[in-house]
Amino acid sequence: AQSVAQPEDQVNVAEGNPLTVKCTYSVSGNPYLFWYVQYPNRGLQFLLKYITGDNLVKGSYGFEAEFNKSQTSFHLKKPSALVSDSALYFCAVRDIHYNTDKLIFGTGTRLQVFP
Amino acid sequence: GAGVSQSPSNKVTEKGKDVELRCDPISGHTALYWYRQRLGQGLEFLIYFQGNSAPDKSGLPSDRFSAERTGESVSTLTIQRTQQEDSAVYLCASSLAGEAFFGQGTRLTVV
Numbered sequence: 001a002q003s004v005a006q007p008e009d010q011v012n013v014a015e016g017n018p019l020t021v022k023c024t025y026s027v028s029g030n031p032y033l034f035w036y037v038q039y040p041n042r043g044l045q046f047l048l049k050y051i052t053g054d055n056l057v058k059g060s061y062g063f064e065a066e067f068n069k070s071q072t073s074f075h076l077k078k079p080s081a082l083v084s085d086s087a088l089y090f091c092a093v094r095d096i097h098y099n100t101d102k103l104i105f106g107t108g109t110r111l112q113v114f115p
Numbered sequence: 116g117a118g119v120s121q122s123p124s125n126k127v128t129e130k131g132k133d134v135e136l137r138c139d140p141i142s143g144h145t146a147l148y149w150y151r152q153r154l155g156q157g158l159e160f161l162i163y164f165q166g167n168s169a170p171d172k173s174g175l176p177s178d179r180f181s182a183e184r185t186g187e188s189v190s191t192l193t194i195q196r197t198q199q200e201d202s203a204v205y206l207c208a209s210s211l212a213g214e215a216f217f218g219q220g221t222r223l224t225v226v
């Protein structure tokens with residue numbers, strides 16, 4: 001079965017510093033990977049996805065993610081964190097079978113950016 | 116509308132009552148999902164609809180939970196005889212090509 005793991009419950013970073021939110025995956029076949037962000041009291045917003053092509057994927061709000069096949073990772077990154085980036089981040093993998101095509105989410109990582 | 120719409124945004128119900136949650140997906144999106152998010156936790160898959168195919172109900176936690184979808188439009192999630200552990204935010208999403216767009220959710224509180 002497809003799955004993703006987010007090993008960190010929380011990541012703390014100072015504003016202006018680079019940030020990384022980790023995600024590893026386990027899939028059979030080619031992975032379709034996603035990052036979503038959830039701001040307080042709001043729904044999930046799509047950030048970026050990897051389907052195929054370049055290993056470095058650029059997304060919304062200056063975020064990017066690097067697909068690493070050998071390490072089965074898809075870490076989310078941003079060169080310079082903002083206080084407004086503080087939110088809950090979810091990594092997800094697409095689970096496709098004959099009767100389903102659903103997103104399987106990780107447990108989430110809370111990012112806290114301090115001024 | 117431009118996005119996925121869910122109603123009601125908040126619902127407080129007494130234990131044992133039935134509730135019905137509604138989701139209006141983005142027009143043209145063939146896939147629709149329901150997820151549950153308990154306070155401070157991740158997203159738990161409930162059910163998936165794709166066009167006229169049989170839905171994937173593998174995530175429904177008990178037979179008190181059911182969902183329907185009319186064609187490629189509105190979906191309703193029904194919880195019968197609600198229990199306190201059903202308290203959560205219920206999120207609906209729709210998709211056309213794998214990238215899911217989520218509604219704001221319905222916060223269900225069972226008292």
